Amino acid sequence: xxxxxxxxxxxxxxxxxxxxxxxxxxxxxxxxxxxxxxxxxxxxxxxxxxxxxxxxxxxxxxxxxxxxxxxxxxxxxxxxxxxxxxxxxxxxxxxxxxxxxxxxxxxxxxxxxxxxxxxxxxxxxxxxxxxxxxxxxxxxxxxxxxxxxxxxxxxxxxxxxxxxxxxxxxxxxxxxxxxxxxxxxxxxxxxxxxxxxxxxxxxxxxxxxxxxxxxxxxxxxxxxxxxxxxxxxxxxxxxxxxxxxxxxxxxxxxxxxxxxxxxxxxx
Amino acid sequence: xxxxxxxxxxxxxxxxxxxxxxxxxxxxxxxxxxxxxxxxxxxxxxxxxxxxxxxxxxxxxxxxxxxxxxxxxxxxxxxxxxxxxxxxxxxxxxxxxxxxxxxxxxxxxxxxxxxxxxxxxxxxxxxxxxxxxxxxxxxxxxxxxxxxxxxxxxxxxxxxxxxxxxxxxxxxxxxxxxxxxxxxxxxxx
Amino acid sequence: xxxxxxxxxxxxxxxxxxxxxxxxxxxxxxxxxxxxxxxxxxxxxxxxxxxxxxxxxxxxxxxxxxxxxxxxxxxxxxxxxxxxxxxxxxxxxxxxxxxxxxxxxxxxxxxxxxxxxxxxxxxxxxxxxxxxxxxxxxxxxxxxxxxxxxxxxxxxxxxxxxxxxxxxxxxxxxxxxxxxxxxxxxxxx
Numbered sequence: 001x002x003x004x005x006x007x008x009x010x011x012x013x014x015x016x017x018x019x020x021x022x023x024x025x026x027x028x029x030x031x032x033x034x035x036x037x038x039x040x041x042x043x044x045x046x047x048x049x050x051x052x053x054x055x056x057x058x059x060x061x062x063x064x065x066x067x068x069x070x071x072x073x074x075x076x077x078x079x080x081x082x083x084x085x086x087x088x089x090x091x092x093x094x095x096x097x098x099x100x101x102x103x104x105x106x107x108x109x110x111x112x113x114x115x116x117x118x119x120x121x122x123x124x125x126x127x128x129x130x131x132x133x134x135x136x137x138x139x140x141x142x143x144x145x146x147x148x149x150x151x152x153x154x155x156x157x158x159x160x161x162x163x164x165x166x167x168x169x170x171x172x173x174x175x176x177x178x179x180x181x182x183x184x185x186x187x188x189x190x191x192x193x194x195x196x197x198x199x200x201x202x203x204x205x206x207x208x209x210x211x212x213x214x215x216x217x218x219x220x221x222x223x224x225x226x227x228x229x230x231x232x233x234x235x236x237x238x239x240x241x242x243x244x245x246x247x248x249x250x251x252x253x254x255x256x257x258x259x260x261x262x263x264x265x266x267x
Numbered sequence: 268x269x270x271x272x273x274x275x276x277x278x279x280x281x282x283x284x285x286x287x288x289x290x291x292x293x294x295x296x297x298x299x300x301x302x303x304x305x306x307x308x309x310x311x312x313x314x315x316x317x318x319x320x321x322x323x324x325x326x327x328x329x330x331x332x333x334x335x336x337x338x339x340x341x342x343x344x345x346x347x348x349x350x351x352x353x354x355x356x357x358x359x360x361x362x363x364x365x366x367x368x369x370x371x372x373x374x375x376x377x378x379x380x381x382x383x384x385x386x387x388x389x390x391x392x393x394x395x396x397x398x399x400x401x402x403x404x405x406x407x408x409x410x411x412x413x414x415x416x417x418x419x420x421x422x423x424x425x426x427x428x429x430x431x432x433x434x435x436x437x438x439x440x441x442x443x444x445x446x447x448x449x450x451x452x453x454x455x456x
Numbered sequence: 457x458x459x460x461x462x463x464x465x466x467x468x469x470x471x472x473x474x475x476x477x478x479x480x481x482x483x484x485x486x487x488x489x490x491x492x493x494x495x496x497x498x499x500x501x502x503x504x505x506x507x508x509x510x511x512x513x514x515x516x517x518x519x520x521x522x523x524x525x526x527x528x529x530x531x532x533x534x535x536x537x538x539x540x541x542x543x544x545x546x547x548x549x550x551x552x553x554x555x556x557x558x559x560x561x562x563x564x565x566x567x568x569x570x571x572x573x574x575x576x577x578x579x580x581x582x583x584x585x586x587x588x589x590x591x592x593x594x595x596x597x598x599x600x601x602x603x604x605x606x607x608x609x610x611x612x613x614x615x616x617x618x619x620x621x622x623x624x625x626x627x628x629x630x631x632x633x634x635x636x637x638x639x640x641x642x643x644x645x
Contacts, residue, residue, distance in 0.1 A: 041358055042384035087384050128381050131438075136358065136365035138434035143339050145424040146577055147353040150345060152324040152335035152471035154282035154513040154524035157531050165586055166545045168553070170614050174623045176547065177554035184570045201619040204560045204605040207592040245596050246561070246603070263596040279512030279530035280537070282471075298536040323468035341468035347487045348469070350600045354574060393574050396548040 043091035044129040046073065051126070058126050063102055063119060067095040098122060202237035207246065210262050218249065218258040273303055274311045274318075287332035287423055330422035330429060360390050367400050368421070368433060372414035374406050391415070399424065462492055463500045463507075474585065476521035549579050556589050557610070557622060561603040563595050580604070588613065 040046045050069050051061055074092050098118045143149055209216060222234050238260065241247040250259045280296050281288060290309075294302050303311075312333060316326040324335045337345070356364070363386055366378045375386050394400045399421040405411040422429065469485050470477060479498075483491050492500075501522055505515040513524045526534070545553075552575055555567045564575050583589045588610040594600040606619070616622065 041362060042382060044383035091383070125381075125383070129383060132362055132366055132369075132381055135369050135433075135435065136361040139365050139368065139425075140356070140361050142425045142427070142434065145336075145426070148342055149339040149426075150337040150342075150468075150472035151285055152282065152337050152468075153285060153474065154279075154471065154526045156283040156526055156534065157528035166543045168545060168550065168614075170616075170623060172550055173554050173557065173614070176550040177558050180551050180554060180570060183572070198618075198620050200558070200560050204592060207561055207603065207605070211592060246593065262593060275512040276530060276533050279526045280534060282513050282524070283526045283530075283534055292537065296533045296536050298533075323464040324471050335471070337468045337472045341465060341472070344465050344485045344487075345469060345472055347485050348481065350594070351602065352599070354577070389573060396546070396573060396579075397576050398578070 041133075043088045044126060045133070046070065046088070047091070048126060048130055048133070058123055058130070061123070061126075063095065063098050063122075067099045070095055094118060094122065198233045199236045199240060202233050203241050203246075206234075206237055206241060206260070207262075210247070210260070215259050215261040218260050221260065273307065274315050277308070277311055278315055281326065281333060281335050284334070287329050287334040289332035292332065327426065328428060329426055330419045334423075336426075357390075359384075359387065360393060363390050364394055364399065364417075367394070367415045368417050368430065371416035371430075372403055373416075374412040374414055376412055378415075462496065463504050466497070466500055467504055470515065470522060470524050473523070474581075476518050476523040478521035481521065545582075546579075548573070548575075549582060552579050553583055553588065556583070556604050557606050557619065560605040560619075561592055562605075563601040563603060565601055567604075 040049065047066065047070060048058075050066055050073075051058060054062075054065075056062070071092050074088055077088075101118070145151065206221060209221070218238070221238065222231055226234075238247070238249075241260075242249060245263055247260055248263050250261065251257070276296060277293060280293065290305050293308055294305075297303065312326065319326055319335075323338050323341060325338055326333060326335055362382055363378055366381060367373055370377070375391065378386050391400070398418060400415050401418050402413040403416045404414045406414055417430070427433065465485060466482060469482065473481075479494050482497055483494075486492065501515065501517075508515050508524075512527050512530060514527055515522060516525055548571075551571055552567055555570060556562055559566070559570075564580065567575050580589070584591075588607060589604050590607050591602040592605045593603045595603055611618065
């Protein structure tokens with residue numbers, strides 16, 4: 001049955017007129033589909049949404065109608081070639097099973113235990129999930145430190161016997177960084193080209209200087225004592241700052257003084 | 268020590284501390300001599316809270332003790348000072364946190380069963396690093412999955428004294444089943 | 457805005473801020489509307505200081521602005537609290553510090569991209585309070601995220617003359633690519 005529904009939808013999309021065949025309340029502009037899928041936290045969330053749209057009590061859901069809407073929705077998503085989590089398909093199968101059971105004549109003797117009734121199980125899960133959803137919403141409106149209020153602090157008087165803050169040995173820092181690198185390398189998405197540390201340090205130094213004095217002669221950033229290596233480091237740092245959009249170089253006239261300044265000065 | 272002195276000492280200590288201070292810590296202020304009783308401390312704290320009734324900061328009690336916090340009516344003004352917006356948590360993160368808060372101790376599998384989707388490792392790690400949840404043991408079933416629970420810091424950061432103060436706690440908090448507590452060797456009474 | 461409101465806003469902001477606040481910063485509290493004049497601010501600050509005359513915290517003016525400070529008569533009491541052993545920083549804190557040390561200047565977003573987990577405000581604040589990192593500017597992209605870098609104090613505390621002395625930095629960091637150096641006509645060693 002699911003295949004059937006999907007087949008219809010797919011065909012309809014190819015013909016370019018899929019939307020007229022969808023129930024009115026299921027109409028979603030195709031552009032919005034991905035956004036909407038992102039907005040649902042899973043099949044239970046989607047089901048709850050469909051049920052709530054009909055103003056139905058979960059206890060009294062019309063499984064046939066919900067199944068129809070759900071499978072059409074899933075079918076539409078599939079037709080649009082969205083990656084669907086397996087959970088959505090499992091739910092579709094479960095709904096189809098409940099629906100097919102409902103179509104069968106009532107057995108004379110209820111051999112099926114209440115606990116095994118898939119409809120009761122679905123309702124239980126929906127009710128439970130809705131509780132979690134409600135509690136998550138309730139949690140989010142509780143005033144939270146740093147978002148809704150700040151801790152009130154006054155500076156402590158300085159005294160010698162202050163509790164020693166945690167000590168960090170340099171080896172811990174190196175270890176933390178190499179572990180971090182090892183982990184980052186595992187995810188190929190983070191292939192970042194990194195400059196030499198001396199360049200990064202020089203970038204910081206330049207920004208520090210610019211914090212004190214918002215415009216500097218470029219020549220002030222080079223120092224003769226540092227020699228050629230120092231010059232290269234400064235030069236690379238300035239190039240990198242400009243490339244990352246942190247600083248701008250300004251020259252009033254060809255051959256004139258070059259100035260460096262932060263990209264935006266809003267003070 | 269006069270009553271005023273006691274209040275003043277508590278006031279200064281509370282403003283000097285970023286973390287809430289418990290009665291135990293407040294008593295430590297007095298070293299070995301003339302340590303006030305808990306009753307005296309509570310009385311002084313109540314009176315101190317009254318003093319700040321009409322001011323921009325409030326003295327409140329949270330899970331691990333007492334702290335001064337800036338009244339939240341000032342938040343819009345403070346927001347003008349910085350460009351950084353406070354982090355917003357995704358629904359998935361909030362639902363995971365809610366599951367842990369309302370049903371602790373709970374395993375990832377149990378969260379997944381209720382939410383109907385896999386719980387992303389990043390979500391658990393984010394909540395752990397925020398200091399809001401922690402692993403408090405392992406469930407004695409196949410795979411020994413970690414049992415997650417909220418921390419005192421979670422209560423402090425949400426301005427709560429205990430989990431009972433969570434909204435709709437009566438309806439939503441699910442007491443751990445007796446056999447789970449038995450498994451963990453915890454008295455369910 | 458009534459005088460009381462102004463005072464209350466200043467009071468809350470000063471208690472929320474770790475650093476002294478200048479008149480310039482205090483004016484920023486009011487965004488674009490009804491920004492009080494410097495005269496009004498100074499008047500309100502004087503009146504606020506009077507309110508705290510007999511309390512355990514004082515409002516004082518230092519070089520870079522105004523701040524609340526715990527009266528130093530409380531020092532002997534506060535000293536009683538500090539017999540605790542120094543704590544330890546979490547792995548998240550160490551990794552964040554390492555990222556800032558080796559990758560500065562760096563934004564929180566960039567740290568998050570490498571660590572794969574959100575960096576929480578507390579970690580950054582802890583490191584700032586320790587004096588090891590500081591905001592040295594803002595990146596001109598959406599949201600203008602703060603650029604973080606280590607301080608001279610960081611170098612001092614770790615016994616380094618410069619960041620180049622961080623161990624294994626050469627192995628851990630990819631040096632500028634040779635062809636970039638070639639392009640610039642510089643011998644790459």
